[in-house]
Amino acid sequence: MDMQKPYRFILSGGGTGGHIFPALAIADEIKKQLPNAEILFVGAEGKMEMQKVPEAGYKIFGLPIAGIQRSLTLKNLSFPFKLLNSLRQAKKIVKNFKPDAVIGVGGYASGPTLRAASNLGIPCLLQEQNSYAGLTNKWLKKKVKQICVAYEGMDKYFPASKLNLTGNPIRKNLLDLPDRSKAMKSFDLDESKKTILVLGGSLGARTINESIAQNLDILEKEDCQVLWQTGKLYHNEMLTRFENADKKQLKVLEFIKNMDEAYAAADIIITRAGALSVSELQVVGKPVIFVPSPNVAEDHQTKNAQALTQEDAALMVTDAQAVKELLPKAFELLKDTEKQKQLSENIKKMAKPKATENIVSIIFKMIE
Numbered sequence: 001m002d003m004q005k006p007y008r009f010i011l012s013g014g015g016t017g018g019h020i021f022p023a024l025a026i027a028d029e030i031k032k033q034l035p036n037a038e039i040l041f042v043g044a045e046g047k048m049e050m051q052k053v054p055e056a057g058y059k060i061f062g063l064p065i066a067g068i069q070r071s072l073t074l075k076n077l078s079f080p081f082k083l084l085n086s087l088r089q090a091k092k093i094v095k096n097f098k099p100d101a102v103i104g105v106g107g108y109a110s111g112p113t114l115r116a117a118s119n120l121g122i123p124c125l126l127q128e129q130n131s132y133a134g135l136t137n138k139w140l141k142k143k144v145k146q147i148c149v150a151y152e153g154m155d156k157y158f159p160a161s162k163l164n165l166t167g168n169p170i171r172k173n174l175l176d177l178p179d180r181s182k183a184m185k186s187f188d189l190d191e192s193k194k195t196i197l198v199l200g201g202s203l204g205a206r207t208i209n210e211s212i213a214q215n216l217d218i219l220e221k222e223d224c225q226v227l228w229q230t231g232k233l234y235h236n237e238m239l240t241r242f243e244n245a246d247k248k249q250l251k252v253l254e255f256i257k258n259m260d261e262a263y264a265a266a267d268i269i270i271t272r273a274g275a276l277s278v279s280e281l282q283v284v285g286k287p288v289i290f291v292p293s294p295n296v297a298e299d300h301q302t303k304n305a306q307a308l309t310q311e312d313a314a315l316m317v318t319d320a321q322a323v324k325e326l327l328p329k330a331f332e333l334l335k336d337t338e339k340q341k342q343l344s345e346n347i348k349k350m351a352k353p354k355a356t357e358n359i360v361s362i363i364f365k366m367i368e
């Protein structure tokens with residue numbers, strides 16, 4: 001490859017952080033290796049990527065696509081029209097931008113974009129984050145040249161000849177965390193206190209929020225502090241419910257932009273088990289308690305979490321038991337440094353820190 005040539009790439013997909021952040025990690029790595037590359041994102045109007053991608057310094061175009069609901073609902077009636085319209089627009093974007101390759105990271109927008117690109121003969125690659133195949137990626141599997149996955153056994157869903165087991169792309173700054181004291185300062189936390197980081201995935205998690213909100217009395221008895229991401233949907237409600245809580249013990253945020261510092265500040269982490277969170281936590285290597293979301297296709301978060309609990313690399317509390325059991329389990333872990341050490345060592349063994357580089361080298365080989 002001529003490293004000076006201004007190659008052009010489209011990255012497409014989104015809907016949740018679990019699709020957007022891997023795309024950003026891939027884009028950053030392409031730019032690092034090919035500083036002259038031109039990169040365009042294609043997302044879905046009104047979705048999270050329309051905000052997060054420009055914040056990261058990339059251009060994005062929004063298609064008028066919406067998802068098809070897995071259940072039978074009237075909302076699906078408008079789906080064919082939105083899809084046709086999006087396919088038309090995607091074709092125009094691809095023809096104008098003339099990418100050398102197109103990368104799909106799952107989520108609605110990648111469907112029309114990769115469809116249009118592959119019809120025009122442009123090489124396409126899929127990155128599937130989960131241990132099962134998303135609807136859009138299944139729809140695209142015949143059209144693409146390469147598929148990068150993070151779990152074994154994905155030949156159940158995709159042609160084995162196209163599969164590459166690379167792991168999920170992680171943002172670079174998570175590979176080398178800042179020091180604890182700097183992280184503590186940036187969240188205005190007390191360096192002398194044990195810290196629990198509470199995450200609900202990119203959108204926030206009602207059950208995890210309730211597990212704290214309903215147990216403030218037991219939290220107040222513990223000598224620790226909580227850095228807590230509530231999620232956009234629940235933030236205002238949680239703030240009102242915490243009006244009287246100890247503001248020093250609880251740092252309540254809607255969304256954490258500096259995840260590197262959040263991970264660095266944490267002694268233990270409570271989190272949903274979305275695929276990207278899991279991949280990040282393997283690299284971060286801290287003790288984790290998963291509360292998998294029960295509201296996702298094929299219960300895949302439980303499978304994500306079990307892949308770790310089986311290796312004694314994390315603890316798990318089910319969504320149904322979380323309000324009762326989560327905080328007691330967290331305090332037990334916070335006091336058990338031996339268990340923490342064992343979990344940290346085991347989770348680290350599962351990390352795939354080279355995922356992004358490997359994916360980018362597959363993209364480059366594809367266009368050579």
Ligand SMILES: CC(=O)N[C@H]1[C@@H](OP(=O)(O)OP(=O)(O)OC[C@H]2O[C@@H](n3ccc(=O)[nH]c3=O)[C@H](O)[C@@H]2O)O[C@H](CO)[C@@H](O)[C@@H]1O
Pocket residue numbers: 016017018019021106129130199200201202203229254255256257259272273274275276277278280293296301
């Ligand atoms: C409810 C739902 O549909 N969840 C899916 C979604 O999860 P979700 O979007 O929650 O994605 P993940 O858990 O995979 O990743 C969350 C990402 O958001 C980041 N983050 C999170 C909180 C925060 O305050 N700041 C921040 O930057 C994390 O560091 C991580 O990079 O996509 C995942 C990957 O396809 C799936 O496995 C999940 O099942």
